[in-house]
Amino acid sequence: MADLHPDNPYAKVRFPDRGKLVEFLPDAKKRFDHILTRYPTKEAALLPTLHLAQEEWGWISPEVVHYVGSLLDLSPATVFGVVSFYNMYNQKPVGKYHLQVCTNLSCMVTNAYDIYEHLCEKLGVNPGETTGDGRYTVAEVECLGSCGTAPVVQVNNDYHENMDVRKMDELLAKLK
Numbered sequence: 001m002a003d004l005h006p007d008n009p010y011a012k013v014r015f016p017d018r019g020k021l022v023e024f025l026p027d028a029k030k031r032f033d034h035i036l037t038r039y040p041t042k043e044a045a046l047l048p049t050l051h052l053a054q055e056e057w058g059w060i061s062p063e064v065v066h067y068v069g070s071l072l073d074l075s076p077a078t079v080f081g082v083v084s085f086y087n088m089y090n091q092k093p094v095g096k097y098h099l100q101v102c103t104n105l106s107c108m109v110t111n112a113y114d115i116y117e118h119l120c121e122k123l124g125v126n127p128g129e130t131t132g133d134g135r136y137t138v139a140e141v142e143c144l145g146s147c148g149t150a151p152v153v154q155v156n157n158d159y160h161e162n163m164d165v166r167k168m169d170e171l172l173a174k175l176k
């Protein structure tokens with residue numbers, strides 16, 4: 001049988017590889033232990049633990065879903081439900097710079113698609129793809145909660161507001 005598209009929920013890549021062990025390194029483990037002290041229950045620590053995991057590995061792989069579940073006594077389904085709900089968690093590997101263009105209403109009417117299409121064309125990628133050198137991933141995302149300063153582009157953890165194509169080019173030139 002042909003392999004299913006990676007976005008298909010039953011695609012092989014979405015299942016953990018039992019041979020791949022993931023574990024926080026000592027520094028990250030220390031940060032995780034500190035996170036636990038700030039929440040009343042292990043479950044309540046899920047979002048910050050996923051943030052920490054994403055900092056460590058760049059994305060939340062199926063193996064990380066299982067690992068985080070084991071740390072917090074949660075089922076993989078519960079962890080995956082949260083990972084797939086929030087678009088701040090990467091469900092596949094991304095480039096060094098994750099260029100996330102909001103295309104919801106306020107951004108759309110202020111020409112977010114001009115920026116998005118420009119990025120895809122300039123970097124030679126299709127929407128959602130990563131450049132061959134692993135430097136940039138271009139993605140379309142839902143409302144970033146900053147509609148008053150639309151259009152907004154999030155690069156990794158930073159917001160860039162009131163953007164346009166020219167400003168995007170200037171920003172790209174700085175992202176080396």
Ligand code: FES
Nearest residue numbers: 102107144146147
């Ligand atoms: S619509 Fe883009 S930030 Fe809200």
